[in-house]
Amino acid sequence: MAAExxxxxxxxxxxxxxxxxxxxxxxxxxxxxxxxxERFSVKGYKSRFAACIEDLNCSGAFSAIRDLLGRLYKExxxxxxxxxxxxxxxxxGIDNLERMRRNESVDISDILVGEIAKxxxxxxxxxxxxxxxxxxxxxxxxxxxxGAALIAAGRAECVLVCCADLxxxxxxxxxxxxxxxxxxxxxxxxxxxxxxxxGEGAASVLLMKAERAKREGRPHLGTVLGxxxxxxxxxxxAPAPDGRGLSAAVKQALKRAGLExxxxxxxxxxxxxxxxxxxxxxxxxxxxxxxxxxPVYSIKGAIGHTLGAAGGIEVALGLKSLSEGLAPPTLGFSxxxxxxxxxxxxxxxxxxxxxxLSTNSGFGGINAALILAKGRGA
Amino acid sequence: xxSGKLPSISRKAVFETPYLRFSRxxxxxxxxxxxxxLALQDAGLDEWTSKREVGIVVNTVYGCLHTDLDYFETVTxxxxxxxxxxxxxxxxxxxxxxxxxxxxxxTGPGYVITEQGNSGxxxxxxxxxxxxxxxxxxALAGICDLGCPxxxxxxxxxxxxxxxxxxxxxxxxxxxPYGSLHLSPAQEIFFNKTRILDFSALxxxxxxxxxxx
Numbered sequence: 321m322a323a324e325x326x327x328x329x330x331x332x333x334x335x336x337x338x339x340x341x342x343x344x345x346x347x348x349x350x351x352x353x354x355x356x357x358e359r360f361s362v363k364g365y366k367s368r369f370a371a372c373i374e375d376l377n378c379s380g381a382f383s384a385i386r387d388l389l390g391r392l393y394k395e396x397x398x399x400x401x402x403x404x405x406x407x408x409x410x411x412x413g414i415d416n417l418e419r420m421r422r423n424e425s426v427d428i429s430d431i432l433v434g435e436i437a438k439x440x441x442x443x444x445x446x447x448x449x450x451x452x453x454x455x456x457x458x459x460x461x462x463x464x465x466x467g468a469a470l471i472a473a474g475r476a477e478c479v480l481v482c483c484a485d486l487x488x489x490x491x492x493x494x495x496x497x498x499x500x501x502x503x504x505x506x507x508x509x510x511x512x513x514x515x516x517x518x519g520e521g522a523a524s525v526l527l528m529k530a531e532r533a534k535r536e537g538r539p540h541l542g543t544v545l546g547x548x549x550x551x552x553x554x555x556x557x558a559p560a561p562d563g564r565g566l567s568a569a570v571k572q573a574l575k576r577a578g579l580e581x582x583x584x585x586x587x588x589x590x591x592x593x594x595x596x597x598x599x600x601x602x603x604x605x606x607x608x609x610x611x612x613x614x615p616v617y618s619i620k621g622a623i624g625h626t627l628g629a630a631g632g633i634e635v636a637l638g639l640k641s642l643s644e645g646l647a648p649p650t651l652g653f654s655x656x657x658x659x660x661x662x663x664x665x666x667x668x669x670x671x672x673x674x675x676x677l678s679t680n681s682g683f684g685g686i687n688a689a690l691i692l693a694k695g696r697g698a
Numbered sequence: 699x700x701s702g703k704l705p706s707i708s709r710k711a712v713f714e715t716p717y718l719r720f721s722r723x724x725x726x727x728x729x730x731x732x733x734x735x736l737a738l739q740d741a742g743l744d745e746w747t748s749k750r751e752v753g754i755v756v757n758t759v760y761g762c763l764h765t766d767l768d769y770f771e772t773v774t775x776x777x778x779x780x781x782x783x784x785x786x787x788x789x790x791x792x793x794x795x796x797x798x799x800x801x802x803x804x805t806g807p808g809y810v811i812t813e814q815g816n817s818g819x820x821x822x823x824x825x826x827x828x829x830x831x832x833x834x835x836x837a838l839a840g841i842c843d844l845g846c847p848x849x850x851x852x853x854x855x856x857x858x859x860x861x862x863x864x865x866x867x868x869x870x871x872x873x874x875p876y877g878s879l880h881l882s883p884a885q886e887i888f889f890n891k892t893r894i895l896d897f898s899a900l901x902x903x904x905x906x907x908x909x910x911x
Contacts, residue, residue, distance in 0.1 A: 364777035410790060414766065421770055428851055431766075433791075434759060434812035451813040451820060454761065455792045462809050466824075469831035490770055493778040494786030549807035549833070553749050553799040557787050568805060683787070684796030686808055 322472040324530035327695065328538035330636035331395040333388065334521035334623045335371035339395045343623070344640045347648040348668055352622045354505040354517050360489040365496035367503050370487045371519030371624030383413025383430035386439070388484050392522040393443060399526060400536075404476045405450030406467055407437040408460035408483035410628035412452075415488045440482050454628065456682025457590070458549070459483065460523065461631030464690055465547035467527045477529045483632035484522035491627070492518055498557070506593030506625070507652035508618035509602070509664045516592040519624020523632035540695040542639040545675070546579065548572025552685030559596055559681055563604030566681055569689040570608055573677070577691045581609050584691070585673030586647045588634050590680045591618020592625050593652065597681065602659045613662035615669045621652030631680040635690060638676045642694040645671050704844065704858040707732050719797060722784065724765040727794035730756065730842040733860035734798040737838055741864040741873060746803045753806030753828065753837035754795045757821040757897075759856045761791030761810065764847050794842070806834045816856060818897035819887055825865050826881040835867040841897050861901055876904040 330340065335353035337343035346353075353371040359378060362368045377387040413430030420426055429435045437450030453463045460483035467479030495501045495518065502515035528538060550572065552565035559565075574581060589601050605616065619637060626633055641647060647669045656664055674694040681687045709720040712732040720728060734754065738744040743752075769785040787793065795808035807828070813820045818841040825839040840862030846852070869875050877890035887894045890907075894900045 361777055364779040364781075417766060417770060421767075421774060431763070432759070432812075432852070433761065434814065437812070438814060449814040451811050451824075453809055453811055454790070455809040456790050459809075462807070465833075466828075469833055470827065473827075473831040475827060475830065489773065489778070490766070490789075493773045493781040494769065494783070494789060496778065497781040497783040497786055499783070549809075550751075551796065551799040551805050551808050553803050553805050555800060556793050556796040565805065682792075683790050684792040684808065685799060686792065686796070 323474055325468045325471045325544040326528050326530045326533045326540050327525055327542045327544065327639060328528045328533050328540065329397040329526035330524065330541055330639050331392060332521060332523040332633045332636040333391045333395065334633060335373045335519055336623045338391065340636055340640060343637060347619060347622055350649055350651065352505060352651050354624055359487065365493060367496060367501040367517065369505050369517050370492065371517065372487050373520055378415065381425060381427045383416045384486055385413045385430060385436065385484055388486065388520065388522050389440065392524055396524050399444050399480055400478050401445055401447050403446055403478040403480045404448055404470065405437060405441050405446050406463035406479065406481050407440055407450055407452045408463040408481060408628050408632060409433055409436050409452065409485055410454060410456060410459060411485060411488065411491060412436050414490045415486055418488060418490055455686050456684055457627050457630055458680040458682040458686045458688040459628035459631065461678065461680040461688035461690055462549055464525055464544065464631065464635055465549055465688060468544040468547055471527055471529050477532045479527045481525045481632055483629040485520060485627040485629045487518050487520040500594055502593055505652055506621050508591035508593045508621050508650055509598050509656045509660050510653045511656050513593045513595060513598060515594050516620065516625045519626045521623060521626040521629050521633050523629055523636045525632055525635050539698040542642060542695040543693040544690060545693045546573035546577030546691035548576065548689045550687050552687065554685050556685065557683055559600040560685065561600060561603065563600045563607065565685060565687040566601065566604040566679060567607050569687040570604065570677065570679065573689040573691045579675065579691065583675050584614060584677045585675050586615040586671045588638050588676060588678040589616050589618050591620055591650065593620060601679065606659055615647040615671060616663040617647045617650045619648060621650055631688065634678050635692065638678050638692050639695065641671065642674060642676050642692060643697065647671050712736060717801065723797060724762060724785065724788035726762045726765055726842065726844055727788055727797055729844065729860045730794035731798050731801065733840060733842060733862050734838055737862035737864055738802055743864060744802065749803040749805045751806045751834060752804040753834045754798060754804060754808040755821040755824045755837060755839050756795065756810050757818050757841050758791055758810060758812060758843050760843055760846060762789055763850065764844050765789055767847055806837060817895060819894065822879065822887055823881060823885060826879060829867045837865050838862045839865055861897060863900065876907045
């Protein structure tokens with residue numbers, strides 16, 4: 321029998337808050353962290369907006385990702401030394417590659433994704449060396465899925481997922497060149513949506529076998545009930561329009577959770593604000609949930625698209641959402657297509673149940689789905 | 699294993715049928731997709747009619763760092779006005795997994811892992827764990843690296859190249875496996891009951907099986 325997987329600690333650092341509580345309050349108040357970029361010149365790009373953490377240290381020899389992770393450590397509770405570590409990042413300290421190319425003296429090791437796992441493991445005094453998972457914008461969701469799978473199968477008792485990504489000129493210029501950026505702050509699921517807005521952030525999620533968590537008196541913030549990962553096998557940068565990969569991932573998650581689609585109370589969607597992603601997601605949700613109208617939200621209109629950190633931040637926030645019984649507003653959304661009616665809202669909406677589906681998709685045609693259940697609290 | 703120079707990879711050397719996207723890929727992706735293709739050919743699984751729930755897990759140290767450096771060269775002039783979308787599309791190390799998934803109809807999970815140490819076995823370990831966790835029953839596990847870029851000051855002594863093995867939990871009767879893999883509780887990997895210390899040792903052990911050495 322599979323072991324129950326509890327989440328006993330969850331934190332997030334974003335441009336909209338130094339911690340999870342601040343982020344939650346800011347979101348419910350309808351605030352957005354998306355603002356004109358001052359970190360680098362955006363003169364040649366198709367957007368001038370991103371959600372940057374204002375006072376992040378972007379100078380000196382180290383990548384700004386070290387400062388970001390440093391802020392995360394301060395918010396985290398104690399992590400057992402025998403915890404297995406998965407870090408998740410798409411581009412780690414790629415800001416140092418930019419600066420290396422500009423002949424600045426920087427610590428080049430920060431550019432390598434494997435270095436992040438090493439740094440986090442060392443900082444937290446973990447016995448086992450960490451592993452980084454890089455799977456585009458589904459990186460941290462897949463890390464949570466892997467962690468939950470290990471605990472459920474009895475291969476680990478504690479798994480920490482630590483994820484982080486930065487707003488850098490490297491990434492900003494790339495999405496601009498691809499034409500995937502919205503010239504204005506992103507509008508997830510809106511019929512006038514025209515692209516994504518980048519954001520930066522980090523999150524940590526501590527997964528623990530329920531028996532051990534009870535023994536150690538850890539809080540029960542939520543349970544990872546199900547998970548699924550599937551590839552579109554369609555295109556590297558474009559999602560499959562019929563949402564086949566996402567549907568497959570959600571079906572796997574439901575099967576593992578032992579739930580029917582009717583049991584899902586709300587969906588934290590990837591909701592990037594690009595025409596193709598949001599269409600693909602709504603198509604998949606139509607297939608999975610039929611005419612049923614359940615709350616669907618995206619937080620990327622408020623904190624931007626945090627790439628590899630998105631899934632982790634959304635899990636952390638999803639736990640808050642379940643405990644408060646509220647789906648946060650989808651900022652930037654005003655009026656969508658027919659299949660957004662009674663689903664997506666620019667206002668907070670009550671969640672009529674205890675099960676949240678959280679989904680992420682990314683370059684390479686990868687899709688991940690997680691099903692979270694409400695916890696019993698402290 | 700002694701490191702040689704990685705030859706340039708032509709489509710025709712690996713794929714018999716036209717593959718338009720191949721020439722558009724970055725070098726890292728061409729290397730990875732070629733190795734995936736060769737592994738599937740070797741297993742007799744390269745031809746398909748309907749998509750298959752097969753995963754791909756790859757271990758890499760430098761990932762697409764060469765492409766990152768090439769891409770940023772296009773950003774620097776004119777404030778990014780000429781940044782290359784074609785190169786940017788390959789600045790994620792998992793992009794070649796998407797290419798391989800589309801080419802070979804593989805719909806299972808695909809992810810890139812990087813961990814400390816140079817054994818290259820973390821992808822095998824991950825696949826065996828995933829199978830134990832019932833996440834999938836069939837997958838490719840491999841290594842892929844172009845080596846350290848010439849101007850990059852951290853050389854982790856990674857041999858350039860790529861190799862994949864096909865791992866099946868319940869092999870089809872038509873397949874002829876090289877042997878069986880086992881993951882011990884201490885995370886050690888055994889191939890045909892012999893402990894394997896790195897990826898090249900696994901390949902050598904497979905070749906030994908093939909030639910009956």
